[in-house]
Amino acid sequence: MNDSARAVEFRNVSYRLDDGHALIHGLNLEVLRGETLVLLGRSGSGKTTTLKLINHLLRASEGEVRVDGRSTREWNVIRLRRMIGYVIQEVGLFPHFTVERNIGLVPQIEQWPSDRIRQRVQELLQLVGLDKELASRYPRELSGGQRQRVGVARALAADPPILLMDEPFGALDPITRAELQREFLALQRRLQKTVVFVTHDLREALLFGTRIALMEAGHLVTVGAPDEFVNSTEPLVTAYVDAFGTDFNYNKKRGRS
Amino acid sequence: MNVWQFMAQNHTEVLELTLEHLWLVGASTVLAVLIGIPLGIAITRWPSLNKPVLGSANIIQTIPSLALFGFLLPAPWIGARADRLAILALTLYALLPLIRNTYTGIKGVDPAVVEAGRGMGMTDRQLLWQVELPLALAVIVAGVRVATVLSVGLATIAAAIGAGGLGEYIFRGLAMVNNQLILAGAIPAAALAISADVGLGWLEKRLSPH
Numbered sequence: 001m002n003d004s005a006r007a008v009e010f011r012n013v014s015y016r017l018d019d020g021h022a023l024i025h026g027l028n029l030e031v032l033r034g035e036t037l038v039l040l041g042r043s044g045s046g047k048t049t050t051l052k053l054i055n056h057l058l059r060a061s062e063g064e065v066r067v068d069g070r071s072t073r074e075w076n077v078i079r080l081r082r083m084i085g086y087v088i089q090e091v092g093l094f095p096h097f098t099v100e101r102n103i104g105l106v107p108q109i110e111q112w113p114s115d116r117i118r119q120r121v122q123e124l125l126q127l128v129g130l131d132k133e134l135a136s137r138y139p140r141e142l143s144g145g146q147r148q149r150v151g152v153a154r155a156l157a158a159d160p161p162i163l164l165m166d167e168p169f170g171a172l173d174p175i176t177r178a179e180l181q182r183e184f185l186a187l188q189r190r191l192q193k194t195v196v197f198v199t200h201d202l203r204e205a206l207l208f209g210t211r212i213a214l215m216e217a218g219h220l221v222t223v224g225a226p227d228e229f230v231n232s233t234e235p236l237v238t239a240y241v242d243a244f245g246t247d248f249n250y251n252k253k254r255g256r257s
Numbered sequence: 258m259n260v261w262q263f264m265a266q267n268h269t270e271v272l273e274l275t276l277e278h279l280w281l282v283g284a285s286t287v288l289a290v291l292i293g294i295p296l297g298i299a300i301t302r303w304p305s306l307n308k309p310v311l312g313s314a315n316i317i318q319t320i321p322s323l324a325l326f327g328f329l330l331p332a333p334w335i336g337a338r339a340d341r342l343a344i345l346a347l348t349l350y351a352l353l354p355l356i357r358n359t360y361t362g363i364k365g366v367d368p369a370v371v372e373a374g375r376g377m378g379m380t381d382r383q384l385l386w387q388v389e390l391p392l393a394l395a396v397i398v399a400g401v402r403v404a405t406v407l408s409v410g411l412a413t414i415a416a417a418i419g420a421g422g423l424g425e426y427i428f429r430g431l432a433m434v435n436n437q438l439i440l441a442g443a444i445p446a447a448a449l450a451i452s453a454d455v456g457l458g459w460l461e462k463r464l465s466p467h
Contacts (some may be wrong), residue, residue, distance in 0.1 A: 105374075
């Protein structure tokens with residue numbers, strides 16, 4: 001496969017803390033252009049670490065992470081991050097900026113003209129299903145679901161080809177979460193971004209994933225399409241699937257028969 | 258003659274000493290802000306500087322003020338004029354609250370906000386000016402407030418080395434065992450301290466991130 005089909009590639013990547021403790025061991029993984037790769041795993045399995053290696057918030061101790069065919073070490077880190085949208089569970093909206101300034105941040109630091117930023121913000125508010133009136137509000141005046149929508153809009157602002165999402169819907173109530181998941185799915189079908197999505201929720205992984213990568217204790221266990229994944233006989237995968245209850249077991253048995 | 262009558266009769270002198278006092282406090286606070294805030298920022302960027310910088314500021318704080326005025330007396334240029342010397346000493350005392358509050362203020366910014374900014378490709382400078390400093394501003398102003406109130410009190414001691422200010426009345430009153438005279442220095446000094454506290458407290462509240 002040539003480089004142009006791969007948006008992100010991990011080549012034998014390890015990540016170690018200063019004290020020598022390894023969080024990621026010899027990771028080999030590729031993310032294809034336009035796919036949604038879900039990094040699935042329990043807390044502490046290394047999924048967030050893997051995500052942060054992509055936008056160089058963390059630096060690989062060994063091996064290399066390639067984005068767009070170039071090692072993250074060779075990238076200008078600021079340029080690299082500006083072409084990668086980043087959404088985190090805590091949202092991390094700037095509390096002293098209005099919704100408009102929050103969404104328009106990357107365009108602003110990229111020095112777009114202000115009328116173009118304003119227009120783009122309006123487009124994005126509509127895209128993520130928010131009322132245009134909210135543009136002048138502050139994050140504290142929004143509900144949790146609205147904040148996360150702003151977080152997604154902000155990540156999409158400069159139309160980055162790659163989107164990193166770290167449990168973006170994890171802190172929401174089940175109803176709001178389901179609503180945002182549905183809308184994000186529709187959005188992703190339209191935008192066709194390359195998405196790396198971190199979650200511990202198998203249902204969410206099956207919903208979004210073009211492929212699902214299961215991580216455990218810093219190792220990649222397996223990676224495959226959702227149906228391959230639920231039917232896998234790999235013990236760590238079956239354990240994970242079993243932990244999520246009977247629906248999947250039922251599908252699994254049916255799939256085998 | 259009570260203290261109010263004394264102050265009314267000598268109002269030009271009271272005003273003069275108050276202005277001298279304000280000069281000592283104002284000049285030293287401005288200098289301390291100009292030195293302390295950059296130092297506070299620096300120790301968030303280079304953690305290895307943290308201990309030496311905060312440690313030195315802490316040690317200065319433990320030197321008795323009268324002794325510090327004495328230590329600085331032989332310094333060239335500075336020692337030549339009492340007000341320069343007093344301003345330097347007051348600046349040194351004001352550094353600790355400024356450095357510490359700048360540091361705590363920046364470190365206290367929600368890590369998720371900083372990480373989001375960094376992940377979106379903000380440069381260190383953009384992060385500092387657009388995110389960290391605005392969000393830390395209320396805490397930094399609280400440091401300025403502590404430093405200013407502290408300086409108003411300390412500046413009365415500067416009269417001991419002839420730097421003027423409202424301490425003149427206090428020292429004169431002590432020497433003459435005249436309580437009215439002591440009060441004539443202490444009351445305006447207290448008024449200055451209270452107004453600085455209230456004014457900067459109001460500013461701090463206004464700047465608090467919502």
